[in-house]
Amino acid sequence: MCAALAAGAGFALPRSGWADPAGISVAEALDAARERPNTLAGRAARKNILFGTSLNHWDMEDAAYLAVIARESSILVPENALKANQYRASPDRFDFGPADKVIAFATENKLAARGHTLCWFNSIPPWVPKTITSPEGARQELLAEVTEPCRHFAGRMQSWDVVNEVVRPDDGLPLGLRQSYWLDKVGPDYIDLAFFAAHEADPSALLTLNEMDVEYDHPYFETKRVAVLALLKRLIANKVPIGAVGIQSHLQYVGLSKFPFTPSVFSRFLSDIADLGLKIIISELDVPDRNLPGDVPERDSIVAKSIGDLLFVAASHPAVIAIVTWAITDRYSWMQHDPIFHRKDGLASRGTLLDEQMIPKTAYWAAIQALDQARR
Ligand code: XIL
Numbered sequence: 001m002c003a004a005l006a007a008g009a010g011f012a013l014p015r016s017g018w019a020d021p022a023g024i025s026v027a028e029a030l031d032a033a034r035e036r037p038n039t040l041a042g043r044a045a046r047k048n049i050l051f052g053t054s055l056n057h058w059d060m061e062d063a064a065y066l067a068v069i070a071r072e073s074s075i076l077v078p079e080n081a082l083k084a085n086q087y088r089a090s091p092d093r094f095d096f097g098p099a100d101k102v103i104a105f106a107t108e109n110k111l112a113a114r115g116h117t118l119c120w121f122n123s124i125p126p127w128v129p130k131t132i133t134s135p136e137g138a139r140q141e142l143l144a145e146v147t148e149p150c151r152h153f154a155g156r157m158q159s160w161d162v163v164n165e166v167v168r169p170d171d172g173l174p175l176g177l178r179q180s181y182w183l184d185k186v187g188p189d190y191i192d193l194a195f196f197a198a199h200e201a202d203p204s205a206l207l208t209l210n211e212m213d214v215e216y217d218h219p220y221f222e223t224k225r226v227a228v229l230a231l232l233k234r235l236i237a238n239k240v241p242i243g244a245v246g247i248q249s250h251l252q253y254v255g256l257s258k259f260p261f262t263p264s265v266f267s268r269f270l271s272d273i274a275d276l277g278l279k280i281i282i283s284e285l286d287v288p289d290r291n292l293p294g295d296v297p298e299r300d301s302i303v304a305k306s307i308g309d310l311l312f313v314a315a316s317h318p319a320v321i322a323i324v325t326w327a328i329t330d331r332y333s334w335m336q337h338d339p340i341f342h343r344k345d346g347l348a349s350r351g352t353l354l355d356e357q358m359i360p361k362t363a364y365w366a367a368i369q370a371l372d373q374a375r376r
Contacts, residue, residue, distance in 0.1 A: 023103075023156035024112050026050065026321075032110035033074035040353070040364070041074040043371040047315055050112055050158070050322035051371075054079035054284070055105070057098035059332050066105065068328065068358050075158060075322055076106040077114045077283075079334070083123035084145045090127065094148045103156060114324065115153060116283075117161035117210060118146045119194045121180035129181050138185035139193070146194050150201035158322070159206040159281065161246055162198045163191050167211055169227045175234070176227030191231075192240050199241040209235075210246035210283055214269060215310065217262035225269050232276055245273050246283035247314075250326070251306040252291070252341075261306070263313045274319035282314050284326040286333065287351040287363075288341045299350055300362045307353070308366030315374035329354040 029050060033041035044051035052075030059065060069076065080086050081099035088094055106113040117123070119142065132141050150160065168178035177183055182190040191209075198207055209232070214225050228245070235242050251261075273280055287303040314320045327333040335341045335349035343349055348356065353364040 024107055024110055026112055026158055028110060029074040029112040029158075036071060040072045040367060040371070043368055044315070044323060045074060047371065047374055047376055049315060049320060049371075050075040051324075052076050052111065052114075052322070053325045053328040054116070055102055055327075056332065057081050057101050060101060060105070062331075064358065065329065065332065068354065070105075070109040070111070072328060073111055075112040075114055075324060076102065077116050077324055078102040079116070079327070082115055082149055083117060083120065084128075085123045085125045087149070088125050088145065091131075094152075096149070096152050099149075099153075103153065107156070112158040113153075113156055114281075114322070115149065115157045115160040115205070117164040118149060118198060119162060119166075119182065119190075120164035121178060121182070122165070124181055132185075135185050135187075138182065139190075142182055142186060142190060142194060143197050146197040147201045150198050150205070154202040155204055157202065157205045159208050159244060160198055160202065161210040161283070162194050162207050162242075164210045165212055166191060166209070167224060167227045167231060169223050175231060176223075177231075192235065192238055195235070195240045195242055206243040206279065207241055208244040208246045208281060208283075209242060210248060212248040212250060212284075214247055215249060215251065215261065215266060216259040217265040218259045221259070225272075229272055229276075232273070232278065236276055242278065244279040244281055244321070246281045248284040249282050249310060250284055250286055250288055251310060252288035261309055263309065266310070266313050267317060270314070270317045270319060274317070278319070280314070280317065280320045282310070282320065282323040285310070285323060286326045286335065288335055289349055289351045290335070290341055290343045294343075294345055294347050296350065303351055304362035304366035307363045308370045311367055311370035312374060315371050316376055318376055325353060327352050329356065329358045331356045331358065 030045045033045035036042040041051045052073035054077045056079045078099045103113050132138050166178050167176050169176040171179045195207055211228055270280055287306045292299045292302055330350055330352050333349055333352050335351050355361050
């Protein structure tokens with residue numbers, strides 16, 4: 001499975017495969033999932049794809065929920081515990097206890113693990129921009145926020161989201177980069193710096209650039225795809241140790257004819273990424289349904305179609321190695337409480353695969369069907 005390419009000075013470039021880390025390796029996680037053929041993970045394993053979910057450490061008291069996750073998954077992602085605003089309350093503190101709990105659960109249940117996210121404009125601890133104002137101070141803080149989590153979990157993460165949502169052409173900045181504290185203080189090379197530091201601290205993890213709004217057949221999304229590809233080419237030219245792209249897949253516009261999903265357009269984008277030697281992870285799949293009709297059968301069928309259509313294309317593509325849903329049940333979906341993404345009519349969100357009682361919905365069966373019918 002492992003084919004690390006030597007490149008640049010003093011690091012290996014895992015771009016034509018990915019290293020099996022210690023802990024639960026990809027092969028072990030897939031083998032374990034094959035013993036559960038009638039589950040999402042089992043069906044995905046038949047195509048050599050990991051399937052899993054995010055999990056919040058504060059929801060781990062619910063034993064029935066953990067049982068569902070252990071059954072249906074082969075990869076697990078701490079949903080919030082590895083964001084700096086969660087583990088780094090003050091300059092002298094790195095609290096990996098909550099993330100340790102999630103990763104230990106993964107290991108005990110033979111699930112691979114994935115780290116999310118080292119560098120995200122939206123999870124910078126509030127004290128950082130208030131107290132660190134010099135470029136060198138910011139650079140040191142960025143290095144700490146990358147190096148400490150990578151070192152702590154070294155050998156146990158199948159992949160790490162090194163940077164999250166760094167492209168935003170609407171901001172009008174060079175390279176289509178998003179306006180952020182890191183860009184402002186460290187400059188555009190903060191992305192390169194984060195990847196090099198992550199690779200040094202955890203050489204076996206597949207290093208990922210995670211992005212949103214690249215899924216639809218619409219000029220806004222096309223502009224984003226072009227900017228993402230340009231950034232990837234620049235990183236590769238600079239011999240940055242990037243191994244994969246995460247495509248978040250919060251399918252919030254499907255069902256509103258404004259943003260259609262065209263399989264050939266999405267598939268072309270996956271191939272453009274694969275042509276650069278990179279793997280692909282569908283990293284945060286769900287359907288924010290705040291603008292969808294309240295009627296449950298109607299809403300459920302839109303959610304199911306959105307998920308099925310995207311998964312069929314993704315699971316058919318040879319570069320896709322993992323599919324992760326952002327919570328596997330409506331009971332614990334972020335969309336129930338997010339200030340922007342919750343429904344304004346007071347109805348519960350139904351944007352994941354299992355309902356609040358953790359019973360499979362149409363979306364679950366659409367996912368199973370997409371995995372079964374995927375051409376690979
Ligand atoms: C979300 C979590 O699900 C919420 O619980 C939290 O309050 C905010 O972050 N894109 C990402 C994820 O990359 O990290 C976000 O997760 C959802 C959008």
